[in-house]
Amino acid sequence: MRIVQVLVATLLAGLVVVPSGRAAQLDWVGPTWVGPLSTQGRYIVDAQGKRFKLKSGNWHGASGTWNGSGDVNDPANHHAGEKADQIPLGLTRAKLDTIIDGFVELGLNSVRLPFANQMIHDQTPVTSPVDVNLKGKTPLQIYDAVVQRLTERGFAVILNNHTTTFRWCCGVDGNERWNTSQTAQQWEEDWLFMARRYASNKRVVGADLYNEVRRTVWDDPNWGWGNQHDWQRASQIVGDRILTEANPDLLIIVEGINWTGIPVDGFPHGRPTLEPVRTLSHTLVDSGKLVYSAHFYGYTGPNHTGATGTGETSDPRYQDLSPEQLREVLYRQAFYVAAETGNHFTAPVWISEFGVGGRGNTDPKSRAWFERFVDYLVETDADFAYWPLVGFHTNKQGNGWGLLHWDAAGQRIGLYDGDDWRAGAWSRLVNAPAKAAQPSKRWSMLTLDHADFQQSRTVRAQPDWDSGARKGVCPDGQRLTGLSHTGNRGLCVESSRATGYQAVRNESYVDTDWASGYTKLQCPTDHYVVGYSVRGAALSSVLCGRSPQALGKTSRTLWFDRHDNRAPGGGEFAHGHYKGQCAADEYIAGVAYTGRIGSSRTPDALLCRRIVTS
Secondary structure, three states: OOOOOOOOOOOOOOOOOEEEEEOOOOOOOOOOOOOOOOOOOOOEEEEOOOOOEEEEEEEEOOOOOEEEOOOOOOHHHHHHHHOOOOOOOOOOOOOOHHHHHHHHHHHOOEEEEEEEHHHHHOOOOOOOOOOOOHOOOOOHHHHHHHHHHHOOOEEEEEEEEOOOOOOOOOOOOOOOOOOOOHHHHHHHHHHHHHHHHHOOOOOEEEEEEEEEEEEEEOOOOEEEOOOOOEEEHHHHHHHHHHHHHHOOOEEEEEEEEEOOOOOOOOOOEEEEEEEHHHHOOOOOOOOEEEEEEEOOOOEEEEEEEOOOOOOOOOOOHHHHHHHHHHHHHHHHHHHHHHHHOOEOOOOEEEEOOOOOOOOOOOOOHHHHHHHHHHHHHHHOOOOEEEEEEEEEEEOOOEEEEEEEEEEEOEEEEEEEOOOOOOOHHHHHHHOOOOOOOOOOOEEEEEOOOOEEEOOHHHHHHOOOOEEEEEEEEEEOOEEEEEEEOOEEEEEEEEOOOOOOOEEEEEOOOOOOOOOOOEEEEEEOOOOOEEEEEEEEEEEEEEEEEEEOOOOOOOOOEEEOOOOEEOOOOOOOOOOOEEEEEEOOEEEEEEEEEOOOOOOOOOOOEEEEEEEOOO
C-alpha cells in the first residue's frame, strides 16, 4: 500500500502496494459463520468456538489516494493514477456487488477496510460512484453501505484506521502516528464513534487501531516509555475504551511499530515490528479480544525502508535474504507471538499486509520472495490479508499489485485470467487447511510503570480500594500468579472467577509466620490475590478475590529477593528484574516485604498454597 519515498533526515518505512486481477472458487466461508469473533490462544474463533482463520484482503480508498501535491482532482496526482474519491477503490468503475463477487471468487472470508479520520468528518457528497444509490452520499455514508453489503454477503469486516488525512500512506506524510495530525483525544473519540456505529452488526469483527506507526522527521514512536509517542500505551488505552465504552464484541488489533530511526547508513534505524511484545504485551480489560498484526513486503527489510534513491540504505531487503535468513527474521519479528504458546504475549498474529506486483513483473527476486513468503504463511497456518484487492487497468496495463482490476469502461481482469504468475501461490494459500482451535490457558501481564492498570471490569465498577496508590488488577477470570521483586510487574493466569473482593493492607489475616521478620499481606480464607498496589516502588496492599470453591491450605514460602524463583509458564513478564511465580496447581495467598534499612518495601516472598483442598 505504498511506495515510500523518504527524505534522508526523515524516515521511513515504506510499503509499496498497488492493484491487479481476479478470481477462483475456493473454500469461501459464506453466510454460515456466527459472530462476534474472539481469540483462543493463538487462534481466532467464532461465537461457536470454531476456528475462523482470517483469509482477508485490503480494500483501500476510503483512506485516501492523493500523493500530497498538485491538484487533488487530477488522477495523475494520486497513487499509481488511481483516484479513489475518498471511497473504496473501484466503486467509480464497477458496482458494489460486482466487486464483492470478485472477493468471493478469490476465496476470501474477510476484508480489511481502511479509512481515514478525515472520512468521518467529510460532508462533501461523492457523485462518481457507478451505483445510483451511492451517488451524492458522503464518504462515510458510502463506507456504511460497503460495510453493510460485505457483511450481508457473509464477509467479516475489520475496520482499519489507516490514515489521519486522505493522503496516500506511508512515508513522512502527516500520517506517521495516531496523533501526528490530530490529538490523541480526537483519535480515541473517532474510534469510539466508529465502534458504536457498527456495534449492532456482529460481522464487523475488528478494530485495527492504526496503520504502520513510524518515525516523523524529528522523533520516533516507542513501546512502553509512557510518553505521547508510546504506541503500546496509546493502543492499550484506546483498546480498553472501545471495549468498555463502545463495543465489547470487537477484536482489538494492534500492529507493531513499523519504523524507527533515520534511514541513513551509520545511523541506528530499523523495523521493530512485534519484537517488543515479548517483554511488554497488552492486557485488555476483556481477555480473548487481542490480535497482533504485522506487514511484510519483499522490497522492504528488517532495516530497510523500501525506498530507492533518497532514504535508501545498504541494508538487505527481505527479498535479498536467503530462505533460512528470511524464516529467522519473520519468526523473530512477528511469528513467534503465535508460535510460542503459553505466554503472556501469546495471541493470533494477522499478517494484515503483504503483496507483490503481478502482470508485467519480471523481477526474479520479488517473485521468489512472494513464493517463499506464501509458503511460510501456509506452513505457519497464519491469518493474512493481501494488499491490495482492487486496482485500475488500461488495456491490461497499470499498477499490477491488485488481484482485481477494472478499466474506465468497467471491464475486469483478474488473478485467474491465465496470465498472472501469482495465481498458483494464491490458490495454495487460500486452499491451505486451517487447524482447529485448541484449548489454551490464558496468561496476562500487569505493569504499573506509568499509571493504574486495573483490567477487571468488576473492580473498575467498585470504589477505589487504595486511594492514592497505583493499582494493578488481573482481568475477570484470572488471578495473580507471579510478581517481580522490583519494577512493579505482575503475571496473571486463568482461574475461576472471583465472587467478591477484599483489600488487605496489614497482617489481619496472617495465620502462620510464613516469612519471619517480614511484613505479610495475606488474604482471608478461600481468597486468592488478584491485584496489588504500590506507592512509588513500595508495596502498599493486595486485593483478594473470593474463590467460588474452597481452596487448599497446604503452603510453602517462595523467596525471590535475590534470584528468579519461577514455575514454568507465562513467559518473561518483568525483563531485567527478579521474579517469583507459584506453580500451576498453586495460588498466591499472600505477599511479604520488609521495611528494613536498604529495602524499598518491594515484594520479597510469596505464600503459595495448593488450589485443591487437602
